[in-house]
Structure formats: C-alpha cells, structure tokens
Amino acid sequence: MWGPAMGLPPRLALSVLAGSGRSYILESGAATRKGWLARTRRGFSEIHPQPLCDTDFEYAPAWAARARPEPTYHIINDKLARNIARDILGQENPSRQLIIECNPGPGILTKALLRTGAKVVVFESEKLFIPHLKSLWKNGDGELQVVHCDLLRLDPRSKEPVRADFTSHAVFQDLGIEPVPWSAGVPMKIFAILPNKHERRVLWKILFDLYSCESIFRYGRVELYLFVSEKEFRKVTATPERPDFYHVLGVLWQVACKIKFLHTEPGSSFNVYPEYGNLEKSKQGELLKVSRKNSLYLVRLTPRRNLFTEHLNPMTYETFFHMVKHCFGKRNAPIIQHLRSLSLLDPLTILRQARRKPSEVVVKLHPYDFKKLFETIQCSEDSVFKWVYEDSLEDIEL
Structure with a gap:
C-alpha cells in the first residue's frame, strides 16, 4: 500500500x-x-509555465472551513433508493460490505441498504437528522453506525488548523476501520450527492486525496458512488471526441479511476435541505423549484489497481x-x-x-x-x- x-x-x-x-x-x-x-x-519556447487561469481548478477560500454547510440533496424516492442499493452492492454478499453514506438526511437509502443486511456508516452534518437515523437500526437487518460530521469536509487541504478528532484517521479509528494495501480489493464504498455550490472544488479535493493516498484513500482503493450535475459529469467523462468538455479534471479522473455511468435521475427524486435550516417557505420553495429542473448523474469511480507506478506515485x-x-x-x-x-x-x-x-x-x-x-x-x-x-x-x- x-x-x-x-x-x-x-x-x-x-x-x-x-x-x-x-x-x-x-x-x-x-x-x-x-x-x-x-x-x-x-x-524558451513561446509557451512559459505561468500560473494559469483555469476555471476547473478552484482553490478553497480562507473562509471555507468556517462557512455554514450549503444546501444538501436528499433522496426521497423509495424505488430510486432500492435501485441505488442494488447498484452499490452488486453481486457480492451485503453482510461483507462496508457502505459509507454522506448526509443521508431522512435515511431513505440507509433503510434500503440495511434491509439487505449491509454494514452501513452514515456521516450526517445536520444534527436534527441524527436521532431519526439512529432509530433506523431497529428496523433493519444490517449494522448501522451514525457519525455527526460531514465526510466531505474531513481533512481540509487548507492551512487552517483542524481539530485532532475531526480527521478521517481519528474518526475511522473510532469506527474500527483498518487500512488495506492498494493492491487489494475495494475496502469500502462511499455514496454521496455532491453539493452543487462547490461541486468542482469537492471533486478536486477528492482527486488530491486519491493521488496522495491521504484522507479516505489511506484505507485503500475506496470506491465512490457520486451524484453529480450534468456539467461536471460531462467534464469528468469527456475525451478528445468531445473537445468542448475535455479538460484537466477529466484527464486526471480518467487516469486515476475506471468510470462507469449508472443512470440519470430527475431533480424531483430529491429534496433539498436549506443551508440555514429554518429558511422562509417562499425561499425554500424557490430553491426546490430550481433544483427540480436539473437532473443528477450517478457515476461509479473505482481507483485503478495499476494507477501508481515507479514514476507516477504519491511523491x-x-x-x-x-x-x-x-x-x-x-x-x-x-x-x-x-x-x-x-x-x-x-x-x-x-x-x-x-x-x-x-x-x-x-x-x-x-x-x-x-x-x-x-x-x-x-x-x-x-x-x-x-x-x-x-x-x-x-x-x-x-
């Protein structure tokens, strides 16, 4: 590893x-x-290595770690939840798989996973959902652990100090999760609906963690199931045949992972929890109306076993x-x-x-x-x- x-x-x-x-x-x-x-x-040639203005490469602002969480998408469709659970678990024995779910909200997918007998860990950033999520274990056949934090915000790459107990190493140690060699199989699967506001920045953060074997990738070739917007889906999967979308982000993701498109879901399959919790009904209605106009794309990202070589590695x-x-x-x-x-x-x-x-x-x-x-x-x-x-x-x- x-x-x-x-x-x-x-x-x-x-x-x-x-x-x-x-x-x-x-x-x-x-x-x-x-x-x-x-x-x-x-x-020199006429092209010099200058700091380039690249809209695909977004640096985290200094206030990012202190900002309130942005609106989160939650699955509200039972049929969709069952289909996603089937996609994630595949043909393997559910009881032998570890599934991590980010910000499940009401836990519609969580319930579908537990019914199969899977081992599920949910990371929920909104404390209002925590009691309900903990109660789901009583009605499921699998195992459930609930962690009150946002997995996507663990191990920030900014220079701001981070609490020692707010790192993936500390949290995963408490959960009893052990690292496995990179050459081994997939140790865990993570499901997340990426936040629309800073979606590209999250994709870049995950890329840095993957190539450096830091954060969740300290534990091996973690498989990702991500709902992303159409715009970012086009960029991540673009090839020279689609030069209008082909850029740095797509090259780095395709070198690092096998990418499989699973399906598209309309915005009506999701609910949106506002960033300030108690949002005025009129504004919350506007937020829902906008979100339901846009479809989300579910992709599976499996890090390549042969990604790292003598010449391309975490160094x-x-x-x-x-x-x-x-x-x-x-x-x-x-x-x-x-x-x-x-x-x-x-x-x-x-x-x-x-x-x-x-x-x-x-x-x-x-x-x-x-x-x-x-x-x-x-x-x-x-x-x-x-x-x-x-x-x-x-x-x-x-």
Whole structure:
C-alpha cells in the first residue's frame, strides 16, 4: 500500500515527512526556472509555465472551513433508493460490505441498504437528522453506525488548523476501520450527492486525496458512488471526441479511476435541505423549484489497481498535475511546444519514445497519453533535472 514515507528510499522518505502539499523539487528531478537559466543556454519556447487561469481548478477560500454547510440533496424516492442499493452492492454478499453514506438526511437509502443486511456508516452534518437515523437500526437487518460530521469536509487541504478528532484517521479509528494495501480489493464504498455550490472544488479535493493516498484513500482503493450535475459529469467523462468538455479534471479522473455511468435521475427524486435550516417557505420553495429542473448523474469511480507506478506515485503526482494543467493552458498548441517549456529533456526524443507525433495538439491526446508522456520523462536518465517550475508553482494548495 502506498502511504507517506512507506517503503521509500531514505532521501524521499524525508521529503514526504516534511509535509503534505509540497512539490518535491530535488527528489522528483525538477528545477526552478531561475536555477535552470544558470544551468542551460537553451532558449524558451513561446509557451512559459505561468500560473494559469483555469476555471476547473478552484482553490478553497480562507473562509471555507468556517462557512455554514450549503444546501444538501436528499433522496426521497423509495424505488430510486432500492435501485441505488442494488447498484452499490452488486453481486457480492451485503453482510461483507462496508457502505459509507454522506448526509443521508431522512435515511431513505440507509433503510434500503440495511434491509439487505449491509454494514452501513452514515456521516450526517445536520444534527436534527441524527436521532431519526439512529432509530433506523431497529428496523433493519444490517449494522448501522451514525457519525455527526460531514465526510466531505474531513481533512481540509487548507492551512487552517483542524481539530485532532475531526480527521478521517481519528474518526475511522473510532469506527474500527483498518487500512488495506492498494493492491487489494475495494475496502469500502462511499455514496454521496455532491453539493452543487462547490461541486468542482469537492471533486478536486477528492482527486488530491486519491493521488496522495491521504484522507479516505489511506484505507485503500475506496470506491465512490457520486451524484453529480450534468456539467461536471460531462467534464469528468469527456475525451478528445468531445473537445468542448475535455479538460484537466477529466484527464486526471480518467487516469486515476475506471468510470462507469449508472443512470440519470430527475431533480424531483430529491429534496433539498436549506443551508440555514429554518429558511422562509417562499425561499425554500424557490430553491426546490430550481433544483427540480436539473437532473443528477450517478457515476461509479473505482481507483485503478495499476494507477501508481515507479514514476507516477504519491511523491510525484503534483508534477503530473502541473504538466497536465500547463498543457491545457494552450489546448490547441502542439505538444512539443509545451514540452520545451516543461522539461529540460529533448522533446523530440521524449515524443519518439512515447510514440507521439510532434505536430499533435494537446486536445487530441487521450488521458493515458498524458500519463505515458509523464512517465517517459520521469524514467529518462539523460538529466538529473527533468522538470522546470515557476517558483510560484512549487507549492500547490487546494
């Protein structure tokens, strides 16, 4: 199993222990642009690695951890709940599966899961629902544990201090959940309806946790069942055949996970709990009216067993993120122009080894092609320093 400083060479282990969220400049074979100018006379291309304005990449504002929870969607359709329970459990024995449900509200899906005999843990952020959720165990055949917190807000990647008991490590330890190796099967399945207001930021946060093996992914290849909006569904699943939606978010998710679309549900299948609890009836009615116009898409995201390699792993993933994000800064430019700005290595040699044509543009590359390019550069022995960074990109925080 991958984890911080687990089974790594001493120099790299020290780099990991120095703190999360860092780019491992010397260890990953990277050089800052300032240092690069002192080492080489090769000129720049017209594309420089600048901090790019990317609407897919949203940084958490400083107030995020203190803000009130936003409106949450709850399932109110019994038939839908039974169908989702069937999707999540599959053909496996329900009693041997651990299902985690985020913000279940009235617990319609929770009841459907318990009737099958599954082991269910619910994370509910609104305390008004807690007594009702605890009472569901009496009427079900499975096992139920209720935790009063929001799973999607655990382990924030901002620099604000976090209570020691408000981390996934502390909560999962209390629940008796143990980590398993990454190469093992799926240890648990998580169901969530992503909050519409900050949906993309949540998707980015989960991506960072996945590639770094932090938070819920400390426990192995956790499988996700997420309801997302149509807009984010299109972005996460887009390929070069749909260039209008194809962007950084889709590349990184498709490299990391096997993505399966399950079904679409109309907004009428859900209720909305307002962010301020006691909202005026008129405003709550407006909120419901807007939400019911939009359909939600249920997708299954299963982390790939072979995601991590010698060259792409929790130590080097930030460099991979930087490479993909930089390439989409000018999505219609030939990939060779980006490589001239990103790496100290000869771009023609890299492209030849990766079996790509110099004239190919970024938007024509499939997600796997980006991973292959990255690993080709990483495994090269032509130079100690392989990557070029702007100083402002050496620390990437969500």
